Amino acid sequence: MNIFNKVTLQSMKRSRTRTIVTIIGVVLSTAMITAIATFGTSLLNYLIKSSIAKYGGWHVELLEATSSSVDAQKNNKHVSDTATFTNIGYAMLDGSKSPEKPYVFIAGFNDKTFDTLPVKLISGRFPETNNEILIPSHVAAKAGVRYKVGDTISLDIGSRMDDNRMLGQHDPYQSGEKPGEIKETLFTNAEKAYTVVGIYERPGFEEHSAPGYTLITKDDTRNQANSYSLFVTLKNPRQVKAYTSSITGTQTFILNDYVLRFMGISDNTLINALLYTVGGILVAIIMIGSIFLIYNSFHISLNERTQQFGILSSVGATAKQLRDSVLFEGLCISAVGIPLGIFVGIGSIGLVIPIVAENFKSILYSTVPLSLWVSLPAIAVAAVVSLVTILISAYIPARKAANTPIVESIRQTNEIKTEAKAVKTTLFAQRLYGLEGTLALKNFKRNKRRYRSIVLSLVLSIVLFISGSAFRSTLKRLSERLIMDINYDILFTAENMDDKEMFQLYDKLKNTDGVYESSYQTVYAYTSTVKASELSDSYREYRGDTTPNETISVPMDIQFIEDGEYLHFIEELGLSPEEYTGQDGKLIAVAKQRIEHKDGPSETLDLFAGHTMTLQVSPETDDKSTLVRGQNINLTFADTYPVDPPPKQTSQKRPYVFMVVAPYSLKEKFQTPETHSDIGLAFLTKNHTQTVAEMEAIIQNAGITSSYTLYNVYEIVEQYRSLTFVIDVFTYVFVMMISLIAVANVFNTISTNIRLRRRELAMLRSVGMSDRNFNKMMNFECVFYGMRALLFGLPIAGIISWLIYVGLVSVERIDNFNFVFPWGSMAISVISVLFIVFITMLYSIRRIKKENIIDALRDDMT
Numbered sequence: 001m002n003i004f005n006k007v008t009l010q011s012m013k014r015s016r017t018r019t020i021v022t023i024i025g026v027v028l029s030t031a032m033i034t035a036i037a038t039f040g041t042s043l044l045n046y047l048i049k050s051s052i053a054k055y056g057g058w059h060v061e062l063l064e065a066t067s068s069s070v071d072a073q074k075n076n077k078h079v080s081d082t083a084t085f086t087n088i089g090y091a092m093l094d095g096s097k098s099p100e101k102p103y104v105f106i107a108g109f110n111d112k113t114f115d116t117l118p119v120k121l122i123s124g125r126f127p128e129t130n131n132e133i134l135i136p137s138h139v140a141a142k143a144g145v146r147y148k149v150g151d152t153i154s155l156d157i158g159s160r161m162d163d164n165r166m167l168g169q170h171d172p173y174q175s176g177e178k179p180g181e182i183k184e185t186l187f188t189n190a191e192k193a194y195t196v197v198g199i200y201e202r203p204g205f206e207e208h209s210a211p212g213y214t215l216i217t218k219d220d221t222r223n224q225a226n227s228y229s230l231f232v233t234l235k236n237p238r239q240v241k242a243y244t245s246s247i248t249g250t251q252t253f254i255l256n257d258y259v260l261r262f263m264g265i266s267d268n269t270l271i272n273a274l275l276y277t278v279g280g281i282l283v284a285i286i287m288i289g290s291i292f293l294i295y296n297s298f299h300i301s302l303n304e305r306t307q308q309f310g311i312l313s314s315v316g317a318t319a320k321q322l323r324d325s326v327l328f329e330g331l332c333i334s335a336v337g338i339p340l341g342i343f344v345g346i347g348s349i350g351l352v353i354p355i356v357a358e359n360f361k362s363i364l365y366s367t368v369p370l371s372l373w374v375s376l377p378a379i380a381v382a383a384v385v386s387l388v389t390i391l392i393s394a395y396i397p398a399r400k401a402a403n404t405p406i407v408e409s410i411r412q413t414n415e416i417k418t419e420a421k422a423v424k425t426t427l428f429a430q431r432l433y434g435l436e437g438t439l440a441l442k443n444f445k446r447n448k449r450r451y452r453s454i455v456l457s458l459v460l461s462i463v464l465f466i467s468g469s470a471f472r473s474t475l476k477r478l479s480e481r482l483i484m485d486i487n488y489d490i491l492f493t494a495e496n497m498d499d500k501e502m503f504q505l506y507d508k509l510k511n512t513d514g515v516y517e518s519s520y521q522t523v524y525a526y527t528s529t530v531k532a533s534e535l536s537d538s539y540r541e542y543r544g545d546t547t548p549n550e551t552i553s554v555p556m557d558i559q560f561i562e563d564g565e566y567l568h569f570i571e572e573l574g575l576s577p578e579e580y581t582g583q584d585g586k587l588i589a590v591a592k593q594r595i596e597h598k599d600g601p602s603e604t605l606d607l608f609a610g611h612t613m614t615l616q617v618s619p620e621t622d623d624k625s626t627l628v629r630g631q632n633i634n635l636t637f638a639d640t641y642p643v644d645p646p647p648k649q650t651s652q653k654r655p656y657v658f659m660v661v662a663p664y665s666l667k668e669k670f671q672t673p674e675t676h677s678d679i680g681l682a683f684l685t686k687n688h689t690q691t692v693a694e695m696e697a698i699i700q701n702a703g704i705t706s707s708y709t710l711y712n713v714y715e716i717v718e719q720y721r722s723l724t725f726v727i728d729v730f731t732y733v734f735v736m737m738i739s740l741i742a743v744a745n746v747f748n749t750i751s752t753n754i755r756l757r758r759r760e761l762a763m764l765r766s767v768g769m770s771d772r773n774f775n776k777m778m779n780f781e782c783v784f785y786g787m788r789a790l791l792f793g794l795p796i797a798g799i800i801s802w803l804i805y806v807g808l809v810s811v812e813r814i815d816n817f818n819f820v821f822p823w824g825s826m827a828i829s830v831i832s833v834l835f836i837v838f839i840t841m842l843y844s845i846r847r848i849k850k851e852n853i854i855d856a857l858r859d860d861m862t
Contacts, residue, residue, distance in 0.1 A: 004317070004325040012329060017751065023337045025744045030341020030386040032737050033283055035349045037378040042353060045373040046360065047262045053368050055204035055258040056117045058083065058231035059240050063252045064168050065230040073232055078243055080235040083116035085109045086219050087168070087227040090186060090212050091155035097144040100173050103186070105212030106133070106157060107229070108219035116231060117205055119216065123697035124149040124198025127218045133194035134216040137696070138202040141709070143213065148701045151196045158188030160211070169229075170254060173211035199700045204258065205231075238265050283385060309404070319403065326398035330390045338386050342379060346372075352729060359725050436777035439764075443781065454746050455789045458836075461739045462793030462829045463800060468735045469825040470801035472728055477820070488519075488682035490692060492699075493646040494708035497679050499667075501704070506681050508698050514691045517684040519565065522667060523645050524558045525620040525676045526660075536609045539593055554607070555620065556658040558670055561643050566663040569642040580636075583669065586612075589635040593656040607658060612636045617660075619675040631670075635660065646680035647711075688714040743836055750785075750837070751844040762853045775845070782841050786834045793833075794826055 012019045062069065064087065074082050086108030093104050109117075114126065122137055133153070140146045147153065160167040162174060162184050176183025194217060206214045234243060240260065244253055260266035309322055350372045357370040492509065494502075502520070510518040532540060533548035561569075569588065570580050580586050591607035618630035641661050662670075685691040692712045699710065765774060798821070805819045 004312075004321055005328050007312075008325050008329050009332070012332065019333070021744050021747060023333055023340075026333055026337025026386065026390060027341040027344060028737055028740050028744070029389060030338050030382065031345035031348060032734070033385050034342050034345025034379060034382040036283060037382045038346055038349045038372070038374060039353070041375040041378045042349070042370065042373040044262055046368065046370045048259060049368045051258045051262060054118060055256060056231065057233060057259065058116065059234050059237050059256050059260060060232045060244060061205070061254050061256070062230040062232065062247070063170050063254065064166070065228045065251065066226070067224065067228070069251065070228055070230050073230060078234055078236070078239060079232055081116075081233040083113050083231045084228045085113045085117075085216075086225040087229055088217070088225075089157040089190070090160050091157050091188070092186065093139070093143055093145060093213065095143070095145045098142050099175065100209075101143065101211055101213065102173060103160070103212035104139070104155065104215050105169055105210070106155070106215050106217060108225070109216050110219045110221070113219075113231075117203070119203065120201040122199045122201060122693070123700050124196070127197055127216065130218050130220040131192075131194060132197045132217060134198045134200050135196055136202050136206075136213055136215070137199055137700070139213045140700070144707055146700075146704060147196050147199075149196055149198060152193055153196065154191065154193045156188040157190045157192060158186050161185050161187055167211075168227075168252075169207065169210040169212060169214075170252060171211070172209045199697075207254070237263055240265060323395070323398045326394050327391065330394035334387055334390050337390075338383055341386060342383060345382070346374060346379075348733070352733065356725065356729055434776075436773050436780060439777050454750065454785055455792070457746060458786070458789035458833055459793040459796070461735075461743075462789065462833065463797045465735045465739065465829055466794075466797035466822050466825040467800040467804060468732070470797075470822045471804045473820065473822070474805050487644065489685050489688050489712075489714035490683040490695065491646070491711040491713055492681040492683075492695070492708065493711070494679050494704065494706040496677055497704075497706040497708075501706070502679050502681075505699070505702055505704065508702070509681060509695055510683065512683075512685075512691050512694045512698065514685040514687040515683050516686060519562060519643065519682045520664075521562075521643055521645070521680045521682075522560045522664070523678045523680070524560070524670055525555070526558050526617050526670070527553050527555045527620050528615050528617045528658075529553055530608075530615065534608055534610070534613065536606045538605045539607050542593065542595060542605060554658060555654065556617070556660060557645065558617075558660045558662055559641065559643070559645055560662050560664045560667045563663040563665055565642060566661065569661065572642075573638060575636070581663065583666070586634040586636055588638050588641075588661045589659065590638055590641050590661070591656070591658045592639075606637070607656060608637065610637075619670070619672050633660070643682075646678045648678075685714070688712060746785075746836055747840045747843075750840045751847075761848055766853050771849070778841050778845055779838070782834065782837045785837045786830075789833055790830055793829070797826070797829075798822070 062073070065073075065084075070082070070084055073079055088106040088108050090103045090105055093102060096102050108130065109119075109127075119126075119134070121134075124134075127133055135147045160171070162171075162182055167174075167184060174181055174184040194215075200216070203214050232243075234240060237260065240255065244255070247253065255266065257266045309317075312322065353370055353372050360370045361367070492505075502522075506518070506520055509515070529551060531548070532550040532552060535543070567577055567581070570577055573588070575588075580588070593605040593607055595603045595605060612635060614632055614634050616630055616632050641659055645659065683691070689712075692710065695710060699708070761774075764777075769777075801822050802819060
């Protein structure tokens with residue numbers, strides 16, 4: 001070890017507090033970078049496993065492969081495994097409502113195929129012979145054709161042809177309606193009957209553009225097939241492009257992008273780019289905060305050693321030797337701080353992941369657990385980034401010290417160069433602050449560069465804390481609003497279902513395990529005829545109606561709810577049950593129009609002028625009204641309805657709400673054979689996942705012929721809750737660690753700067769400054785640091801908080817959701833900043849006061 005390194009180690013030992021604080025800063029910085037890298041790799045590994053669980057672990061699918069192609073790929077040295085199913089053929093799906101998907105596609109699976117491709121049963125069992133078949137659930141949901149377990153279906157099976165070319169699942173349906181498109185033809189060559197033994201979820205390996213719904217049967221091994229779908233798993237997925245290039249021209253293929261994109265080897269790099277971008281931004285923030293701390297630490301170290309460097313230069317030390325001396329100090333700190341930071345980072349993220357693992361399942365609807373995944377390349381990158389951060393922080397002041405003239409270094413006249421006008425204060429400031437405050441202000445002005453890092457560190461912490469808290473609180477308010485607006489866990493909706501079928505299904509569903517509360521409703525589409533004069537003035541102005549006697553048609557809905565729920569609603573409104581029940585009783589209605597204003601909050605208007613009115617109504621049929629069953633109803637308007645109606649299709653949504661609420665016992669009075677109806681069955685349950693699975697099986701076996709949808713509403717709400725929780729955890733952990741770096745920087749800078757000013761402060765005490773005045777001067781310095789940081793930090797944080805609100809509201813398209821200014825977070829920031837600065841200053845002053853004034857005046861800091 002050379003003399004320069006020995007001198008450096010002695011300097012580090014002499015300034016133990018500064019050295020320890022710097023090492024703590026390096027540990028925090030490295031820990032955060034390691035935590036981000038480790039969590040990023042763990043999340044990618046989780047996404048890969050989730051995609052494999054949903055779509056399969058294969059990498060390339062070869063379409064319409066021959067038996068010789070299958071054998072060739074099994075023996076390919078780059079292939080680790082293969083799985084196949086037989087392309088048995090296509091058959092027309094009678095009654096299909098999806099013109100782009102008019103077929104069913106029959107696939108023959110063997111045991112290995114079932115193990116390789118995820119097939120999730122909803123009800124029933126897997127096929128055991130080639131006479132049994134599985135039906136995908138989207139046949140009912142999309143095509144509107146419903147089968148139940150035990151049904152027998154007969155299919156005319158054949159091949160799709162475009163002239164002389166055979167078409168497969170990768171070729172969309174060619175209807176011949178597009179210009180220049182040839183209409184395809186289905187040539188059937190066999191008829192076969194199958195028994196439905198199970199219903200399964202839509203398969204992930206079926207493309208959305210595929211023309212046939214995939215029906216799965218057991219492969220008949222006795223017959224040699226002509227066409228297979230071959231799923232290839234490579235030994236090295238990163239060779240997928242080279243592999244596909246080798247088969248191009250002889251074989252049509254598709255890639256498993258759902259898995260490959262998370263490996264970074266797909267053309268779809270959006271997710272990876274997003275992860276790397278967010279990670280890069282976080283690492284950049286950490287590096288900036290760390291550079292402030294570490295650079296400031298080395299800068300202070302060099303201030304202490306300036307005279308020492310001058311003396312060494314005077315006896316022949318070169319600029320390179322002085323730079324190397326400082327970089328050696330950086331390497332010593334790195335040798336201790338980086339390994340500790342890596343262990344702390346891995347350990348901290350290992351503690352956080354189990355806390356948020358269950359929430360990630362809810363967010364991404366995955367059964368795969370999020371677990372810690374330590375990647376050695378990621379750890380190496382984190383270590384290199386940390387080392388580069390330290391070396392950059394050390395090199396900048398080292399170069400400055402090495403280039404300082406020898407005489408200036410020995411005399412220590414290069415650090416503060418200022419003119420009288422630069423530290424001049426106004427008479428007003430002198431009277432306002434007094435002598436102590438004026439001295440503090442002058443010191444702040446002459447040492448602007450030295451204290452700039454303190455202000456920047458505090459500003460960074462303020463902005464991150466307030467904006468992070470604003471993001472969390474805004475998302476939490478959105479989640480709470482969603483939860484408050486939904487009063488059920490599971491919702492079943494259907495169109496035009498008769499009462500007998502509905503109540504039979506309702507009785508089965510409400511007795512499902514876990515269901516403890518349920519309700520039913522039916523909504524009829526009606527229309528009303530009113531005069532423009534009966535509308536409210538504000539609504540007429542909004543519509544632009546000018547003729548009061550004009551008769552207009554206003555579409556409306558009549559919601560029929562359980563009689564008990566209706567009576568409870570009447571009592572809540574303070575109305576008479578006798579007046580609002582019975583065949584001729586009055587009904588409750590809600591009639592509102594919401595108007596969006598670009599420059600302000602939305603406005604809600606009443607549609608009608610009066611609080612009560614008599615209205616002529618008639619049912620809507622085939623998008624037009626008939627007055628054959630028209631009747632008059634007496635309405636009393638309210639501000640809300642008791643039960644949320646079933647959600648409407650986008651095409652059916654109206655710009656206003658006009659809903660009449662009636663007891664279910666009055667339903668027959670308004671019912672006609674042509675009336676369009678929507679029914680809704682709502683349930684509260686203790687175990688939503690199990691209940692939904694059981695309900696899906698019940699619905700499939702019931703053979704419902706109406707178009708229906710089963711909503712797992714609890715899952716949507718839980719997704720918001722989980723997302724809020726995950727953001728809470730990572731926001732607070734990240735802000736806390738960044739704040740610790742900022743606190744370390746503030747402590748290091750203030751405490752060392754006070755030590756560097758020990759002669760100056762001793763001189764003030766020697767000429768008669770009392771302890772009270774001395775403390776007052778230092779308190780003014782605290783206030784100046786804190787106020788300068790708050791002056792910049794609070795406005796920036798407020799703007800970012802507003803931008804976060806605007807971004808979330810625009811993405812979620814939420815109405816009537818006002819911005820809440822983060823006063824609480826700002827108050828915490830103000831108190832925390834002043835407290836940190838004050839405590840650090842108090843610690844430093846107590847050390848100064850313990851020293852003898854004469855010794856401090858004699859000390860030359862060498």
